[in-house]
Amino acid sequence: MNLKxxxxxxxxxxxxMSVFVTLKxxxxxxxxxxxxxxxxxxxxxxxxxxxxxGRIPALVHGDFVLTESSAITEYLEEVFPxxxxxxxxxxxxxxxxxxxEIQAWLRSDLMPIREERSTLTVFHEPATQPLSPxxxxxxxxxxxxxxxxxxxxxxxxxxxxADTDLAMMLQRLVHSGDDVPAKLKDYANAQWQREPIQQxxxxxxxxxxxxx
Amino acid sequence: MNLKxxxxxxxxxxxxMSVFVTLKxxxxxxxxxxxxxxxxxxxxxxxxxxxxxGRIPALVHGDFVLTESSAITEYLEEVFPxxxxxxxxxxxxxxxxxxxEIQAWLRSDLMPIREERSTLTVFHEPATQPLSPxxxxxxxxxxxxxxxxxxxxxxxxxxxxADTDLAMMLQRLVHSGDDVPAKLKDYANAQWQREPIQQxxxxxxxxxxxxx
Ligand SMILES: [Ca+2]
Ligand SMILES: [Ca+2]
Ligand SMILES: [Ca+2]
Ligand SMILES: [Ca+2]
Numbered sequence: 001m002n003l004k005x006x007x008x009x010x011x012x013x014x015x016x017m018s019v020f021v022t023l024k025x026x027x028x029x030x031x032x033x034x035x036x037x038x039x040x041x042x043x044x045x046x047x048x049x050x051x052x053x054g055r056i057p058a059l060v061h062g063d064f065v066l067t068e069s070s071a072i073t074e075y076l077e078e079v080f081p082x083x084x085x086x087x088x089x090x091x092x093x094x095x096x097x098x099x100x101e102i103q104a105w106l107r108s109d110l111m112p113i114r115e116e117r118s119t120l121t122v123f124h125e126p127a128t129q130p131l132s133p134x135x136x137x138x139x140x141x142x143x144x145x146x147x148x149x150x151x152x153x154x155x156x157x158x159x160x161x162a163d164t165d166l167a168m169m170l171q172r173l174v175h176s177g178d179d180v181p182a183k184l185k186d187y188a189n190a191q192w193q194r195e196p197i198q199q200x201x202x203x204x205x206x207x208x209x210x211x212x
Numbered sequence: 213m214n215l216k217x218x219x220x221x222x223x224x225x226x227x228x229m230s231v232f233v234t235l236k237x238x239x240x241x242x243x244x245x246x247x248x249x250x251x252x253x254x255x256x257x258x259x260x261x262x263x264x265x266g267r268i269p270a271l272v273h274g275d276f277v278l279t280e281s282s283a284i285t286e287y288l289e290e291v292f293p294x295x296x297x298x299x300x301x302x303x304x305x306x307x308x309x310x311x312x313e314i315q316a317w318l319r320s321d322l323m324p325i326r327e328e329r330s331t332l333t334v335f336h337e338p339a340t341q342p343l344s345p346x347x348x349x350x351x352x353x354x355x356x357x358x359x360x361x362x363x364x365x366x367x368x369x370x371x372x373x374a375d376t377d378l379a380m381m382l383q384r385l386v387h388s389g390d391d392v393p394a395k396l397k398d399y400a401n402a403q404w405q406r407e408p409i410q411q412x413x414x415x416x417x418x419x420x421x422x423x424x
Contacts, residue, residue: 100283
């Protein structure tokens with residue numbers, strides 16, 4: 001099928017993970033292409049010419065190159081659709097809209113959480129500093145929204161990619177011991193046990209060893 | 213149809229404009245609900261309970277409430293589909309993926325442009341300070357991508373909402389006299405002449421008068 005996924009060599013991008021999980025949940029074979037962002041490989045002309053936004057992740061599908069993780073997961077859903085492949089978005093319009101809302105929100109808001117609880121605090125070492133007042137306010141906002149959204153093992157009955165994205169954001173708090181209601185901690189931890197996330201975490205560990 | 217669009221009272225949100233334009237291009241009747249963000253109306257309990265992310269824009273459609281402009285424009289495309297209503301996304305998967313990529317990118321990157329060339333510099337007074345080196349680098353990145361994307365009056369043959377969003381980002385530079393190649397300036401200015409944007413600009417002017 002000639003699919004390639006560009007990720008960063010530390011496997012620290014939550015957006016690369018979201019696309020990786022989508023490909024794994026759908027069972028689509030693909031090659032990983034690893035860029036060393038510290039060495040500036042994403043700023044080299046070859047990648048800049050390939051990827052519209054110059055960022056990772058990027059998906060290469062034949063001659064077509066696409067960036068922005070939510071655009072990529074939507075594209076994969078259309079090109080590898082259910083029922084032949086597992087659906088990664090809800091089927092009903094209002095639920096699908098809610099999944100898109102969650103994805104867009106988690107990518108454009110809650111910046112103090114993303115800064116003070118980077119994915120390195122999830123994948124490597126928990127944070128040792130308490131949340132700043134700004135980050136605590138963002139955490140309260142996240143918890144308030146998630147508490148409304150989470151009413152079972154998955155957001156929409158069957159698992160969707162919005163579950164992975166929401167669990168990732170919650171894990172930023174859970175991993176550093178920040179206050180998160182038990183219902184949401186349980187939800188995030190159960191999502192974390194899914195095989196594709198465990199496969200991603202194994203790649204993170206391998207990258208850690210390689211970096212020593 | 214019972215549709216309401218929440219916008220801010222200064223009509224300065226490019227994301228509210230994107231939804232407004234979608235509704236107008238599709239010819240869907242709706243009510244405007246105006247929140248005074250300076251007075252903190254979006255932080256009041258009533259709005260916080262209504263809108264998942266507590267931000268504008270929000271769309272109310274019967275009992276369903278949705279935030280995040282790109283999720284809203286996708287929802288409107290599904291619920292008010294072509295050919296009965298004008299399409300606001302391309303039909304072909306790879307073009308639709310590209311439109312989503314552009315929307316997601318413009319909402320999650322290029323922060324120095326969004327900060328130094330806020331929409332107030334488009335809707336009210338141009339900026340008087342030159343771009344910082346960081347913003348100039350972001351502007352160069354925008355221009356490089358837009359130069360690849362723009363090959364005619366619209367990105368994908370027929371107009372789509374990605375044209376409005378890209379034109380908005382380019383206008384941040386155009387309005388303050390920052391360097392933008394003529395092809396892109398012409399594209400952005402032609403997009404600006406579309407009736408729904410002109411209607412939005414009239415609302416901006418009305419809000420300015422009311423604020424005096
Ligand atoms: Ca490879
Ligand atoms: Ca490194
Ligand atoms: Ca009204
Ligand atoms: Ca004001």
